[in-house]
Amino acid sequence: MFDTLIRGGAVVDGTGRPAFAADVAVSGGRIAAIGDLSAASAAHVIDAAGRTVTPGFIDIHRHADAALFRPGFGAAELCQGLTTIVNGNCGLSAAPFGPAHGDAIRDYLRPITGALPPELVTETLSGYFASVPDIPVHVGMLAGAGVLRADAAGYELEHLEDRHYRALHRALEQALADGALGVSLGLGYAPECFYTTAELIRALSPIAGQDIPLTIHMRQEGAGVCDSIEEMLLVARELRVPLHISHLKAMGRDNWGKKIPRALELLHRAKEEGLDVGCDVYPYTAGSTQLLHILPPEFLEGGMDAVVRRLAAPHERETLAHRIEDGSGFDDIAKLAGWDGIFLSSLHCPEDAPLLGKSIAQEAAMEHKSPLDACCDLLIREHCQVTMIDFMAAEEDIAAILRSPLSCLISDATYPTEGMPHPRVYGSCTRLLQHFVREQGVLTLEQGVHKLTQAPAQALRLAGKGVIAVGADADLCVFDPAALTERGTYQDPCQTALGMDAVLVAGRLAVKNGEMTGVKAGTLIRK
Structure with missing residues (x-):
């Protein structure tokens, strides 16, 4: 008897080869058998008819x-x-x-x-x-x-x-x-x-x-x-x-x-x-990283405290304005994305809360400043603890x-x-x-x-992962490709995706009928 049997699905095995009809059996945290297992029994059976079975992502x-x-x-x-x-x-x-x-x-x-x-x-x-x-x-x-x-x-x-x-x-x-x-x-x-x-x-x-x-x-x-x-x-x-x-x-x-x-x-x-x-x-x-990433390398020397002091010095800010205008030798995100393409996604000072989700251009208009001054003043207030989303x-x-x-x-x-x-x-x-x-x-x-x-x-040489094969780790997904739906948006990102009928981690059911089971079967992978 197997621990789990995924029955009747279309197997997409991770190698890129065409999907094929097969049952997949799991025992002891590994894939134990693949094929026509209609005569087999298991402690748990997952009906995958009309579904796709893949390795865990x-x-x-x-x-x-x-x-x-x-x-x-x-x-x-x-x-x-x-x-x-x-x-x-x-x-x-x-x-x-x-x-x-x-x-x-x-x-x-x-x-x-x-x-x-x-x-x-x-x-x-x-x-x-x-x-x-x-x-x-x-x-x-x-x-x-x-x-x-x-x-x-x-x-x-x-x-x-x-x-x-x-x-x-x-x-x-x-x-x-x-x-x-x-x-x-x-x-x-x-x-x-x-x-x-x-x-x-x-x-x-x-x-x-x-x-x-x-x-x-x-x-x-x-x-x-x-x-x-x-x-x-x-x-x-x-x-x-x-x-x-x-x-x-x-x-x-x-x-x-x-x-x-x-x-x-x-x-x-x-x-x-x-x-x-x-x-x-x-x-x-769009990407996302530190707002600090708009600065040229020489402005990053010394850590956050030094950056804040540098941005507060008028002559340094003037130099920065020239460097951003010139844009040579570094990824000048202020130019590559534009001040209207850089949005504030993480702030920790309560007084800056109204700026969350706003672009630097919008912040500048609200504060009646140039975009560069608005950005620099924000980095100073937040001690550089700002995350941005930049469309580039x-x-x-x-x-x-x-x-x-x-x-x-x-x-x-x-x-x-x-x-x-x-x-x-x-x-x-x-x-x-x-x-x-x-x-x-x-x-x-x-x-x-x-x-x-x-x-x-x-x-990354992750042995036993990424394929459906006998002996491979039993990390598996069962889903209808037509039902997969990304719900998160830039305005409302914290929404889990829809469409996973079942997800197995080390052979244990971590998602069942689209819901978390609370199982914590993950391991730390060491080389």
Whole structure:
């Protein structure tokens, strides 16, 4: 007798091959049999007639490092079919870091991960893992290279000294020994934006020649996106490691439809030359990150306190105005999205509550200021603890990336403690299958499921996940593709997706008839 039998469904196994009719049996948390199991019996039977059965969905790019500790965590994930997530992305992991620069690191992470629990053990990744409570989905962690540098040397612009590299290397090696699935970079964020290419290679030298994935939020994602890809290909070749480009896009209307074909060409050529390379994309034209991200790199030196002092100085603000007008050498989001395309999604000062959901342009009009002054004054009041949603990408580029065999689907979900998150927290997987598969026909159902399952599992070497095969982990979804509905909007994002009849995590029913069961069968995935 099996533990669970999913009977009569159309199996889309995650590999991209055509769907086929089969029953799927589960025992001991793994898939035990696939085929005509009409004579078999099980403790629990799920009728999947007229439904599709897929592997549980995998999102290798979320920022739920702190959200794991919040009551109710998992509803947003499970209701869109997610059974496995990976945190610690963009160089911004919640561990490892010690007390020397701990307050500055926590402040820098907060607009993206939300506030870390004060009692959280952050000194080692193993300590962080030990702090994690029972969880409803499987969770893996990348070692954030930005946090590693900040822990070793703070947020200073100066070149690292030998002692800093030694400390960074020790922490990186320990994080990998503790089970990090790979290393993440955030070259658009401080302090990693201060690295030269050669310094970056030196910082990452402990992973050279190893099968340790390197995931990268690139230095530029606008006009300089192709130059940034070439830089990262150089790094990957020098280090001889697998390379994965995070949330590939071309920001700014002038770059739409022009940069992505060349970017994909560079990646495909590198693949043909033998480099292990891939990329991912989120299914929205808007992103979300710190409002601080509008500033050029030199304005980020020293951490939040220094940024606030800099923004308050009239001569520094004048310099900033010239830098934003010039826009060279960094992703000038004020230009790429426009002040009317940057919306305030998370604020923590009560006096700023009326600005929630407003654009910077609207804030400026309300306060009778220039957009830059309004933005800078807000960052000062909020001590830089502001999250934005910025509209800067094109759907045609998203579709082109999805069609590439090198890509998988991610959310880049951020979890600010206050305010309104981006709807991708709740609906990325559903949006792919609803909008890009069912409505637009960019991908077939089998291709869409592959982007959510086997493709991300292969990118981060998640053994046993992403396929329906005998012996694979019993993380499974049962749904009617025609019923999948993303409900979250930019104005009302915190709405779980609809359409999942059943979701199994490690063989246990976490969603039944579209409702959470309360089962917490998730595990911590260690390399």
